[in-house]
Amino acid sequence: MRVAPSTVLVFLARMVDDGQPHAMPSLLGLLQSERAAFDALVAHAPPADIAEALRGLSPADATAVMCALSFDVAVKVLDEPELEGHRRAITERLPPNLAAGLITAMSADQQADLFRELTAGDRERLLALLDPATRDTLSALLAYPRDTAGGIMTTEFVAVPGDWTVARVLAHLREVARTKETIYAVYVIDPASRRLEHVASLRELLQADTQCLVRDVAPKRRLISVAPRDSRQEAARLIGKYNLLALPVVDAARRLVGIVTVDDVIDAMVADQTRQVQRLGGMEALEMPYTEIGFAAMVRKRAGWLAALFLGEMLTATAMGYFEHEIERAVVLSLFIPLIISSGGNSGSQATSLIIRALALREIRLRDWWRVALRELPSGLTLGVILGVIGFARIVLWQRLGWYDYGPHVLLVALAVGLALVGVVAFGSMAGSMLPFVLRRLGFDPASASAPFVATLVDVTGLVIYFSVAFAVLRGTLL
DSSP, X not given: OOOOHHHHHHHHHHHTOTTOTTXXXXXXXXXXXXXXXXXXXXXXXXXHHHHHXXXXXXXXXXXXXXHHSOHXXXXXXXXXXXXXXXXXXXXXXXXXXXXXXXXXXXXXXXXXXXXXXXXXXXHHHHHTXXXXXXXXXHHHHHTSOTTBHHHHOBSOOEEEETTSBHHHHHHHHHHHGGGSSOOSEEEEEOTTTOBEEEEEEHHHHHHSOTTSBGGGSSOOOOOOOBOTTSBHHHHHHHHHHHTOSEEEEEOTTOBEEXXXXXHHHHHHHHHHHHHHHHHHTTSOOOSSOTTTSOHHHHHHHHHHHHHHHHHHHHHHHHHHHHTHHHHHHOGGGGGGHHHHHHHHHHHHHHHHHHHHHHHHTTSSOGGGHHHHHHHHHHHHHHHHHHHHHHHHHHHHHHXXXXXXXXXXXHHHHHHHHHHHHHHHHHHHXXXXXXXXXXXXXXXXXXXXSOHHHHHHHHHHHHHHHHHHHHHHHHTTTTO
């Protein structure tokens, strides 16, 4: 049966349309009703779109679709990071021989990611089906934690001896291009020790004399590399700083053990940023996409932080109880409690977000805490003065226009609110900027200094500052 190109294009458009509830099940429907249309669709669709479509199916249905794909297409789909989180369930259901073949054909770094997702039993079962070379490569990659450069590197790179000619290197690239993750850089190594000696780009090879030795191609330059145990954030920083497509990973003896490619760095950065944003929201990071995580897991991830923040906010009620008599004698002060504590929380959230990001980008280090403090103190005071002037003017204006009667001591009330805003905003800026340093020093993720956590801290201290200032300004009048 011949399928019209327009039909294929219609199905492709449906697949990538996130807003349509029928987009995801279309692959299974085609497989069950129009096999020819299914074959035409998967032959034209990008593997990433097929992987996204499989994520919308149940594991059993996704496995059925995977088994119906051609081997080459199935490898590409299983290799897609888009399938992460769903890949384990599919692999566990595949026939053993097919699973072993697909895993062997996957890129090494994606093999490692898949085996990190598997349960211990399935990991051992599938490892036993693989050839010795693939098992050895997997064992080497799984030895590195996922958040390190070694944890996202691949062993599929092109390495040649320095005495090869450019013509021989180009011929070798044509032979191995299909089995390597990237051929845009050729790594020149010592054949005996595998020590990295030089790196030549594909552009430089194409421009060089074909009889030139590869070690002499391109000017000698400082080799940019990363150690396997370095963080993947460090690998991302180096790739971004030096505009690299791939970064060599070398051990203590400068032996080349793998490369980190820019696409793997992007995937890692997206995952890291997702976890960081979730932590900034005051919850544990989700390990799966929002739509795929179970109800119990969602509650568990959120309940702990919410309970901790709730207990922290109980201190706010304690602080208000301590100033109960002041509130009874000057009820007007209670009108501005939300204004005061929210301003301090907002200031602290701004500061902590700035410092967490600066620490992640290595714009600042732990030893720079005093420099940050010297910047944040005047910044916080200035911001507090700005808000204090606005607060003072607002109270006076409302009184003059007759919109609210703050009593005969309106100017003193406005002054108390204005001065309290200066103190609370300055404290919020300092607390928000210093807390990430404290957490990093204690070995915690600075992202845990989330906006809700800082806001809770500033709520309590803001009340103390507010009523202390009000008592000093209004003593002998309202208080």
